[in-house]
Amino acid sequence: MSKNLEAFSREKTYSEPVYLQVEGEIAFICFNRPDKRNALSYEIWLRIPQLIEECENDANVKVIIFKGTGSAAFSAGADISEFKTLRYTAEGAEKYNKATMIAEKSIMNASKPTIAMIQGFCVGGGCEIAVACDFRFSDEQGKFGITPAKLGLVYNTPGTKNVVDLVGPAKAKDILYTGRLLDAGEANRIGLIDRIYPAEAIKEETVRYAELICRNAQLSVRGSKKIINEVLAGAIEDSPETAELVIESFLSEDYREGVRSFLEKRKPDFKYS
Template identity: 45%
Template sequence: MSDHLLVERHGAIATVVLNKPASHNAISIDMYRDLPGLVAGLDADPGVKVVVLRGAGQKSFASGADISEFERERGNAEAARNYNEHVAAAERAIEGLSKPTIAMVHGYCIGGGAGLALACDIRYADERARFAITPAKLGLVYSLESTKRVVDLAGPSRATWILVSGQQIQARRAFELGLFDELYPVEELEPATYEFAELITTRAQFSVRMGKEMVRRIVAGQLADDEATTHIRNSSFDTDDYAEGVRSFLAKRPPSFQWS
């Protein structure tokens, strides 16, 4: 695995760190290549309930793809296609996690960094964060999948503005556009993010993951229940956590959910 990807564990919370602070955590091809396997391992680990994605330090989540590699890794059409496949696979891996994902955004969240953050379920950012999607400044075209994530959050006209301008958007405006979900002062971002992540670990995990699955289906265009979604909902009544939830409510005590 790339030396520039770190995994930290605190109880049921796993943190994936983009670890290239000298270059504002610019994402190398090796990092993109290794992210799917790393993420799959966390998804398969029953001890992990939430995944946080962050950059090293407080200056940057990620300043984008590592442009110093472009001439070597994207020097012709064939190489560029291969590169783009690794980027897409990394974003899909994060988006496809069965467990909730939170992007903790300090500072710059630019280009490829924005792509990874948008693939997460939730984005917590500090008040000095900057968001930008920059293909128009490099002569590139954003993928359909990545563009859809922007449209889903900001709407079509604002997504168009973001894409055609390539401008950096200040944190408050990015929050207003729906690109960030919560804003905090720089020093409060980390404790607030992990406080929320810890809260998720105390909830019934079948409910958490199936709730995420329902949202995923709606975003993908499903508008009515089918056999699969009806089965998911009805299955919750057969879980030990449902029984525990009812018992704890009646006893007026906090629940102790065991499913993972």
């Protein structure tokens, strides 16, 4: 067992509805309302960008993993009690929607790779968060759905684009028009999730994958993420900023170390973080 997984397996007790746990080079953002299937409250949406910023400012953190507390749910969606309070008026709904979109964009725009480690239900806002991540790994009990059609709501454009980018327009329409739940097998077949693991192996396999990313040159990883995001936004050639990134990589110490290690047939020791 890796040190990251061994430390993470000794889960601590937190009272916050969402919390950050950093183990070595991996940060875990954990939804912590297991009695409510980790339902997402307004408070949680507000907290997500703050936790992302903490990860961005921590030079040791190389990968961010989102997960739910317990094995029943990543998140079963919005806290229904807020539909009759905060989200009951137009003003309140606008305030709530703004918070969700800011949180979603903070995940999408994070410079560091993000993984949603999904156990059980991943529905509504939970699926919105997962789809905003770079990768989605699920256990065999994963259940996925985006359900605004069952509530008389309209899904926002960034969230819809993320779904379309993953599964294409026809499958996105199926998911959004019907609001039905997909099991892990179907979600994987259409590209909504990337990998399926047995429940007893998902933590180990997700951490193992994160460690694979951690071992690589972070200048390359983050540069690739930035450029892929620009491609998804319509770019077909380098912007001045990405062109500079490419040139900087050739001038970096990590590039020199990569070449040396390749010629010397050893593992590289990259320094950029």
